[in-house]
Amino acid sequence: MSLKDSNRRFGWLSITNHWLTATLVIVMLFVGFYMAGLPRGPEKLQMIGMHKSIGITILALAILRLFWRARNPMPDMLGNPPAWRHLAARTVQFSLLGLILLMPISGWIMSSAGGHPVSFFGLFTLPPLVDKSKALGEAFHEIHEILAFVIIALLVIHVLAALKHAFLDRDATLLRMLGRPGRD
Ligand code: HEM
Structure with a gap:
C-alpha cells in the first residue's frame, strides 16, 4: 500500500492517523467522563495527567x-452521491476535524487558566496558553464538556454513515479506510 493518498485511495499514513485518532478520542471520552466524577485525590490527578498527554497526542x-x-x-467519494449527501458527509468530516483541534485546545486553555501544568507524558511541559483566571478556567471547563457531547453526536452520525455504506450501499467506502481494495 502506498504512503500517499490518491483520488481513489487513502495511503497508509492517513489510514493509521484515522484509526489511531478514532481510538484515542473514544478512550478519552470514557476517561474524561470517568475522571470528572472522581473525588479530588491521587487517582484523579494521575488520570488527568494521562488525559492531558493523550489529548496533546490527538492535537x-x-x-x-x-x-x-x-x-x-x-479521495473522491464513491458512488457519485447527490450534492446534498456529498455536502452532509463533508460537513460532518470537517466538523470532526475542527473538534479534534478545538477539544484539546479548550482543555489546554482550561488547564492554563487553572494554573495547572500540561506535561506531555512527563517528557516536557507545554507553555500556558492564557494567564491564570478562575472565570476563564470555569468557562473552558464548560466548553470542553459541551464539545464532548457534540463529538459524541457527530461520531454516531459518522459511524452510522460508514455502516450504511458497508451494509446497505455495499460500496468500498469503509473497506478503503481499512486499507482493503474492496468493490469500488
Ligand atoms: C480530543 C481530546 C479530548 C477529549 C475527547 C476530552 C474529553 C474530556 C471529557 C469527556 C471530559 C469530562 C468533561 C466533564 O464532564 O466535566 C474532560 C475533562 C477534562 N479534560 Fe479533556 N479531553 C480532550 C483533551 C484534553 C486536553 C488536551 C486537556 C489538557 C491539556 C484536557 C484537560 C481536561 C481537564 C483538566 C478536564 C477536567 C477534569 C476535572 O476537573 O474533572 N482534555 N475531557
Whole structure:
C-alpha cells in the first residue's frame, strides 16, 4: 500500500492517523467522563495527567493531518452521491476535524487558566496558553464538556454513515479506510 493518498485511495499514513485518532478520542471520552466524577485525590490527578498527554497526542495528529491534506488530494467519494449527501458527509468530516483541534485546545486553555501544568507524558511541559483566571478556567471547563457531547453526536452520525455504506450501499467506502481494495 502506498504512503500517499490518491483520488481513489487513502495511503497508509492517513489510514493509521484515522484509526489511531478514532481510538484515542473514544478512550478519552470514557476517561474524561470517568475522571470528572472522581473525588479530588491521587487517582484523579494521575488520570488527568494521562488525559492531558493523550489529548496533546490527538492535537499533534490533527495538525499532522492538516499538513498532510494540504499536500495530498482527499479521495473522491464513491458512488457519485447527490450534492446534498456529498455536502452532509463533508460537513460532518470537517466538523470532526475542527473538534479534534478545538477539544484539546479548550482543555489546554482550561488547564492554563487553572494554573495547572500540561506535561506531555512527563517528557516536557507545554507553555500556558492564557494567564491564570478562575472565570476563564470555569468557562473552558464548560466548553470542553459541551464539545464532548457534540463529538459524541457527530461520531454516531459518522459511524452510522460508514455502516450504511458497508451494509446497505455495499460500496468500498469503509473497506478503503481499512486499507482493503474492496468493490469500488
Ligand atoms: C480530543 C481530546 C479530548 C477529549 C475527547 C476530552 C474529553 C474530556 C471529557 C469527556 C471530559 C469530562 C468533561 C466533564 O464532564 O466535566 C474532560 C475533562 C477534562 N479534560 Fe479533556 N479531553 C480532550 C483533551 C484534553 C486536553 C488536551 C486537556 C489538557 C491539556 C484536557 C484537560 C481536561 C481537564 C483538566 C478536564 C477536567 C477534569 C476535572 O476537573 O474533572 N482534555 N475531557
